[in-house]
Amino acid sequence: MELFSVAESEELLRSFEVRPLGGLIEDAAKLCRAGFGGSITYSRKVFIPLTHLCRDTCAYCTFTKIPKQVSSPYLLPEDVLAIARAGEKAGCREALFTLGDKPELRYEAARKFLDEHGFATTVDYLEHVCALVLRETSLLPHVNAGIMTESEIARLRKVSVSQGIMLETVSERLCARGGAHFGSPDKDPRVRIEMIEAAGRQRVPFTSGILIGIGETRLERIQSLLALKTIHQRHGHIQEIIVQNFRAKSDTRFATHREPNLDDLLWTASAARLIFGSEMNIQVPPNLSYGDFPRLLEAGINDWGGISPVTADHVNPEAPWPDLAKLETATAAAGLSLEQRLAVYPNYVRNASDWIDSVLVPSVLRTVDSEGFARDDNWSPGSLSSIPSDLRSIRSDRRIDLILARAKTGTRLSENEIRVLFAARAGDVDAICIAADEVRAGTSGDTVRYVVNRNINYTNVCTYQCRFCAFAKGKTHDELRGKPYDLSLEEVARRAREAWERGATEVCMQGGINPYYTGQTYLDLLRAVKEQVPEIHVHAFSPLEIAQGASTLEISVRHFLGMLRDAGLGSLPGTAAEILDDRVREVICPDKLSTDEWLDVIAAAHETGLPTTSTIMFGHVEGSASWARHLLHLRDLQERTGGFTEFVPLPFVHMEAPMSLRGQARMGPTWREVRLMHAVARLVLHPLIANIQASWVKLGEDGVSELLHGGVNDLGGTLMNESISRAAGTLHGQELAPQQMENLIERARRQPQQRTTLYQPASTERRAVSFDAPILSELVLTPFNGKRKMKEDIQLQH
Template sequence: MRLDGAAEDLLRAYEAMPLAELLGEARTLGRDGHRGVISYSRKVFVPLTRLCRDSCGYCTFAKTPRQVEAAFLSPDEVLAIVHAGQAAGCHEALLTLGDKPELRYAAAREFLDAQGVGSTVDYIEKICKLILAETGLLPHVNAGVMSEAETARLRKVSVSQGLMLESLSERLCERGGAHFGSPDKLPAVRLAAIEAAGRLRVPFTSGILIGIGEIRLERVQSLLALRDLHERHGHLQEIIVQNFRAKAETRFAGYDEPGLDDLLWTAAVARLIFGPAMNIQVPPNLSYANYPRLLEAGINDWGGISPVTADHVNPEAPWPEIARLQEATEAAGLTLQPRLAVYPAYVRNAAQWIDPSLLPKVLKVVDGDGFAREDGWMPGGLAPIPPLRKRARRDISLERLVARAATGTRLGNQEVTTLFAARGGDVDMICEAADALRAQTSGDTVRYVVNRNINYTNVCSYTCKFCAFSKGKTHDHLRGRPYDLSLEEVARRAREAWDRGATEVCMQGGINPHYTGQTYLDLLRAVKDEVPDMHVHAFSPLEVSQGAATLGLPVERFLAMLRDAGLGSLPGTAAEILDDKVRQIICADKLTTQIWLDVVRSAHRVGLRTTATIMFGHVETYDSWAAHLLRIRDLQEETGGFTEFVPLPFIHMEAPMSLRGQARSGPTWREVRLMHAVARLVLHPLISNIQASWVKLGEEGVASLLRSGVNDLGGTLMNESISRAAGTQHGQELAPEAMDALISRAGRTPEQRTTLYRPAAAERRAASLAAPELQDLVMTPFVPKQMAVAR
């Protein structure tokens, strides 16, 4: 492209606009592109070496060997900094250093020799590996100009890299200019290095430095050159507009600094040039007390903020405290959100942008949108849920979406995705609206069923990556031994459950290769012969499909046989995420989305009601959640056969794909709240019961969700084993007395129900409140050779 002509045209247009108008246009673009979220990275600053072969006229970071104690920080010194950052909740280790000091200083060469490496890049690689091995922090490397091969090496040990273009002006490299005597500041050299990073798919940070002698035309030219690179490679994750600050003992000590209006103008121009999606950052510490005004220019990122280390490049300008940063951000009607060194869009497309060896560390600390997890809470654990803090609402468009959903209007996929991406006060608004809809739909009654889980076999021929329950040849290291319950033990458990007040047994198991459709009919008969009045809620769509196939029957015919043998309803499990791209990752050999929907549709056609579930918080993103909810809604509109919707947070502790570093650590508490609330809104008025899982979220968790649209707490369970195998610590049974107390403490009215949402009989309730202790379980060992005869 011809930068001169394009830049001149843009400059004339921008300078013709009043500053207030320019800022307003940029601000609207930035807010639209980032949903009112202002991000930052909680980091430590690691000044690996302050030696540099360049001699920039404004820099106090670079020193000579006489001015430093050592040429480089030692590995132990780096680890001390990084460990302090980890203790303070940091995610990023920012490695900043001078360019190629070994080419200028013998002290640098001697240090590198002593470390057994041949170059600064070799040492960076060694240090990054050490940080990754010893801590949970993720390196971001600002290593100056590197060759393409060097950039490729560091891609394997850092999640992102950076190199400021600073300016496209070659004048600044002439005598008297800011970059005179600095071969690594030649614009062509820096552009080539930035483009090489694009070819290598490195998430990259760049930007411009203003006030060092350039003119506005050159700023615009520089931004256009960066945009051109980004349009070719898509790798520029952020553009920084940094303002020069004059420092004593530099050639530029007496230079005039750019004023605040000039900085705002330049940041707004960057937003207008790059559009709504780009991350535009202006360092807040370099504007001192005026930093909140930077938000006027449409920026969406504050950069790296450290609670541990100084800004070693600008030590005279301390970073604002994160609490004050949050206050300033929220005062502008925006939401502050932590991120990693690698930006969310690149996390969401990790296979393309992040080296596979780094991905487990990234997934461990992010939410479904690619931002950093905000607290230590995880489903299944005993950590308290994060406290709610009332925050201002900011997004009128979200309120309009919520209002439309509350009328029963079907939202589109992107609209539902937008609801899931809500943060700050908008989350509270969505939850409050869902709770108002709950009150309107089902009043203050909170229902639950007294039931017993009977998982008759944990032997499974499938290889679902999320499942810690099933046992097979590759699962010996997971909890428990392979078992297959005798029909006598199934009947005994059903009788015991009835005697303890249950109205339902919920029966599911692994896909045992020795089972046929007749096995499922025999299991039904074992329960119904022992307890004719027991409701049998059993068999996932996967089991139904498998059973029908073994008998050579159409699914609908087999379902009718199960119904006639006493099946009362089906659990809507094996759904996981109804998005085949995700299913290919987590359960490639399982039912496709369409087959799952077809089985459930057939169940509804033969008069069997089902639940609907979603398992969320592993590898999927919010658009998959939206697609799942809308597929459930559409099927319900067609058949009316779903009794309730049950969000099931992914329990990661013992899940195989988590142990291999292939999944997130379950959903965040924000995501859990939103899943239940958005489900209430999106499924209205077709599904009126939204259930929360106490076994995955604990009593405190489900009690809180009663204020987010939930009106049902599922079953008492008696013998929960699937979530327990995955690592949850919330127990196997929540007795009716505990259920009643929990619901009453939340200011709601408890009610025992049946599976199909009728009030439980008084006799059943009385029996449930005087239940004896459970007898010991008999776990019949799995013996394959005998199974063929027994079944």
């Protein structure tokens, strides 16, 4: 298969050249914005020049040196680590290894160094230092190692998240005497093309591009871009196309060679965007355009490349990178938002199992958000870290205002529109939160409600294999999860009575899927509470427990729900939803209810007269597409049944979650994502679900206080005995007393109201008791004993 058609390339060139440059640029910019919205990305990196020795003699290169010009043929491991650690301290995420091509084939000094250090080739040594950086720092290596064999590419894939080599040009003319690549066997286009193909076969996220102004024609530029496009269509691995402009350097054969001017660079960048379409990342290095670099944003680029606050551009040392503040200012002045990425681009992060070696995936997941960008804060749900603030006010996505206008009218948004909202950054996030708060004000005014309740988790024994759950699975800490237990009915009843005596109007009861439980067990738990405290509202049993209970009694879910309702059940928690996207559920809870099964149980509850809450657990392995589908499932069901009382976003607490301990999940959502989840939910579910709740257990008092200005009108329950989030590692306590609740709400300039489960005002008597509650008694955790449980069940049946 040919990599490009001469006729096609000639036709493309004619179509580009007959058009005014301004029109070409405008079309490229529109295409870019369609694909990337208002974001311009960059990678904060350190540049590690492992060796300046090279067997090639390119006419324009000042990176390569000869042995007598360097103190050591290669950087020593301690030198590599010193650079990496300096970068880590400065907030870098990427270690860019750049080196000359196969110096051991030309220089005795290189061969001697490698032999003394126990390596056969430069690639062997590179593999070693990449592994060292991975082991000793948080940086992720990207390697530009010159021409490699496919087996070498495969080896480096295990110690680097991405690799690259510039095609530069398909012109073989430039390898002839007098050409830019004369005397450089590794610049043969056929050799470079074969390596790029090999990287595709090895599923390596790969960087390539063209170098303009070295003697090639515009037609050859088009042909080079078409060749890269063809390779990418075969393998899907080229993550970015760099359009790099030649700059003349003294002490080179091309010292007096004419440089391409800015218009030529803008023309080529625009041509690259038009050839590759809206989805390819197109980069032009800003430092090679000096003070004119902001104009590059006009030409359809969406990436500035690697920028280092620590090291120079060793390939172009005469052209320093713009500092990050200047880069951000220039990007903002163009109405765009600067976002940090990793060495591997977001699309490849989102599909990490396909593109990144399994050993490296945990390191990647620790540093990214749901979109695959670098996390923009170090905050995590459940931690005591301060709530981050984003001082950037730039609005960059023009689509958002139209979507917000539709949402305010209660119109059902599309999945794609919701994803646009979730992708918001900087000032666009503020705009979404303001819109959500306007809807909140129109729906529930300034009243913020909460319920005085007690959690009763009657067993932490569970047969399911949920990979996020630290309550019943995973690493055991006595102060968190504790030992397996199964509460006696007497202890359940005692806790319910104590809750009532402390002002509660509700007990919330859920537990693990205990193999000894049957539908009768749930009825017994319910009756134990109602016989002890007839007045209290029992909010109990997840949809998974309902399904299990019905199955053990060999009756329908609807029949079982009717039995529970008649026995005094007041409502169901809409938990066990996690993410209503079966592709995600297969990863995090493969043996749990499917999306349709969960929705069916909830619908049956509503139709049986049992209202439910609704929830989402976000910030682990899923992304915005799953969030959008989840919200639309809830909206559509609510439109049919009207049975949801509220929506409760539950940020994933990662600290003790099994899949986090195994490096299989992110560190929970970022604060930006938490803000967006609550605000976007308010807009998407409007006007069908009126109450949006924030979880103080996951977010702390400062967190939920901030969210009261972003669409939230409810703070949930005081809880008394929260244990599930504490098992996952949250440090925000197990009870938030009524006085604390009301102080928090008033500090946020809202009006507190104590409510019941079903959003009626709590009675004066209940409110008075809750403000004068005695200290909780010590809990009795009945040790799990299957034989005892079986004996109790037999006695109850008789």
